[in-house]
Amino acid sequence: MSNVPVDRAGASLDRAARLGERLERARAGDRDALDEVVRELNPLLWRVARAQGLAAEEAADVVQTTWLELVRGLHTIRSSSALTAWLVTTTRRESWRVRGLAQRQTPHDAATLESSPDPDPGPADQLLSEERDRALWQHVARLPERCRALLRIVAHVDRPDYTVVAEALGMPRGSIGPTRGRCLAKLREMLAADSTWSPT
Amino acid sequence: MTAPYSADQPLDDLDQAILDQLAAVLTRLDPPPADLDDRVRLVLALDDVDRDVARLREEHLVGAVRGTERTRTLTFDAESRTVMITIVDRPDGLVRIDGWLAPGAAVRVELRHPAPDPSQTVESDASGRFVLDGVPHGLAQVVVHPARGEHAPQVVTPALAL
Numbered sequence: 205m206s207n208v209p210v211d212r213a214g215a216s217l218d219r220a221a222r223l224g225e226r227l228e229r230a231r232a233g234d235r236d237a238l239d240e241v242v243r244e245l246n247p248l249l250w251r252v253a254r255a256q257g258l259a260a261e262e263a264a265d266v267v268q269t270t271w272l273e274l275v276r277g278l279h280t281i282r283s284s285s286a287l288t289a290w291l292v293t294t295t296r297r298e299s300w301r302v303r304g305l306a307q308r309q310t311p312h313d314a315a316t317l318e319s320s321p322d323p324d325p326g327p328a329d330q331l332l333s334e335e336r337d338r339a340l341w342q343h344v345a346r347l348p349e350r351c352r353a354l355l356r357i358v359a360h361v362d363r364p365d366y367t368v369v370a371e372a373l374g375m376p377r378g379s380i381g382p383t384r385g386r387c388l389a390k391l392r393e394m395l396a397a398d399s400t401w402s403p404t
Numbered sequence: 405m406t407a408p409y410s411a412d413q414p415l416d417d418l419d420q421a422i423l424d425q426l427a428a429v430l431t432r433l434d435p436p437p438a439d440l441d442d443r444v445r446l447v448l449a450l451d452d453v454d455r456d457v458a459r460l461r462e463e464h465l466v467g468a469v470r471g472t473e474r475t476r477t478l479t480f481d482a483e484s485r486t487v488m489i490t491i492v493d494r495p496d497g498l499v500r501i502d503g504w505l506a507p508g509a510a511v512r513v514e515l516r517h518p519a520p521d522p523s524q525t526v527e528s529d530a531s532g533r534f535v536l537d538g539v540p541h542g543l544a545q546v547v548v549h550p551a552r553g554e555h556a557p558q559v560v561t562p563a564l565a566l
Contacts, residue, residue: 235449242444247427250436264437265460268562271444272457302459328433337429344426359427364415388419395422403421 219244220362224284231278242271245288248360249295252372255356256299266298273298285365292371339401343394351387358384439543443563446518446543454557458482458546480546482559487546491566499566501536505548508532512549515539523547541566 223244229237249270253263273294274281281287332338344352357372358364364384370377395401415423437443458480465476474493479486486506491499503513508531515524515536528534545563550556 238448239441239445242448243441246436246440246444247431250440251430251434254434260437261463262460264440264443265562267436267440268444268447269457269459272447272455272560275448331432332429337425337432340422340425341429341433355423355426356430359423359430364423388415388422391422392418403418403425 220284223287223362227281227284227287231281241287245291248288248357248372249291251356251360252292252295253299255353255372256296256303258299258302262302263299266295266302269298270294285367288361288365288368289371292368296372296374336401339398340395343391343398343401346394347387347390350383351390354380354383354387355391437565439565442518442543443565446516446545446563447560449519450516450545450547450560456482456484456557456559458485458487458559458561460562461486478564480561484556485548485559487548487559487561489546491564497541498537499539499541501539501566503528503534503536503546505532505534509551511551514547514549516545516547518543539566 223241226237226240226244230241246267249267250263253266254260258266270291274291277290281290328341329338332341344355347355353373354369354375357369361368361372366377366380369375369380369384373380375383459482461479461481463476463478465474476491477488478491479488487503488506489501489503491501494500501515505511505513505528509528510530511528513526513528513534513536517523517540521540524536524539526534526536542565543563544566546561548559550558
C-alpha cells in the first residue's frame with residue numbers, strides 16, 4: 205500500500221490542534237474562529253442527528269439549536285475534545301427532544317424511528333459514480349448494524365476520539381476500541397477480496 | 405492477510421484511508437443542507453443575550469396555487485411563547501409572512517437576514533398578530549423581543565430558508 209499517504213495520522217493531529225486553537229480564539233470572542241469551528245464540526249453533528257432518525261429539516265434545526273446552546277456554555281469548555289463531546293451529546297439530546305415531540309403528534313411506528321437513515325441501495329448506486337465508492341458502500345451495508353452505526357460516526361471524528369464516539373452512540377467508552385477494531389478488520393477483509401476496490 | 409486488531413492498536417494508514425473514503429461516501433449519499441453553515445452563522449451572529457430558543461414543532465405545506473403561490477405554516481415552541489408563521493410565496497418573487505404569537509402581546513418582531521442585509525422590524529398587535537411583507541427569499545430568523553418593561557428573554561427561532 206505504498207500509494208497511501210503516510211502523513212494521515214499527523215494530519216489529523218494537526219487538525220485537532222487547529223480546532224483547539226480556534227476554540228481558544230472563539231472563547232475570546234473571535235466570531236471568525238467560531239465560524240471555522242462550525243464548518244469543521246457541522247458534518248459530524250449532522251451525521252449524529254440523522255443517526256437518531258431525524259428528517260433532514262429537523263436535523264438542520266437540531267444542529268442550529270446545539271450551536272446556540274454552546275454559545276451559552278462556551279466559557280466552560282476547555283479543550284477541543286471536550287468541545288466535540290459536548291456538542292455531540294447536546295445534538296443527541298436535542299434530537300431525542302424533537303423525536304419525542306414528533307411522536308406525540310403523529311403516531312409514528314417505533315420501528316421507523318429506530319431505523320437507520322442509510323439510503324436505499326437504489327439511490328446509492330446512482331449517487332456514487334465511482335466504482336470503488338460503490339464497492340465500499342456495498343461492503344459496509346453487509347456489516348452488522350452496530351458496526352455500521354459506529355463507522356458512520358468514526359469516519360467523521362479525528363484520530364478517532366473515543367469519548368466523542370461513545371457520546372455519539374450511547375455506548376460505553378471501553379467498548380468503542382474493540383468494536384471499532386473488529387468492524388474495521390471485517391471491512392478490510394471484505395475489501396481486500398474485492399478487485400473493484402482499491403485504497404486510492 | 406490482516407492481523408487481528410487489539411483494542412489499543414492505533415488506526416493505520418489503510419484504516420484512515422477507508423474511513424476518509426467512507427466519510428466522503430456518506431456525505432455524497434446524505435449531504436447536510438448546502439446552507440447549514442450559513443444558517444448556523446446567522447443564528448450565532450445574534451448578540452449574546454438572554455434567549456429562549458424556539459424549536460420547530462410542526463411544518464405544514466398548505467399547498468401550491470397554480471404553481472405560483474406556495475404556502476407553508478411553521479409552528480415554533482419556546483418556553484415563554486409559541487410563534488406560528490405562515491409563509492406565502494408572492495407571484496413577484498417576494499414572500500409575505502403572517503405571524504401569530506401566543507400568548508398574544510404587542511411586541512417588536514424582528515426578521516434577521518444574513519449580514520450585511522438589515523433586519524426588518526414590525527410590531528405585533530395586542531392579539532399577537534403581525535405581518536412582514538415584501539420579504540426576499542433566502543435565510544431569515546425570527547426574533548420576538550420582550551414587551552417594554554417586561555423582564556423576559558428574547559424568543560429566537562432557528563434560521564429558516566424562505
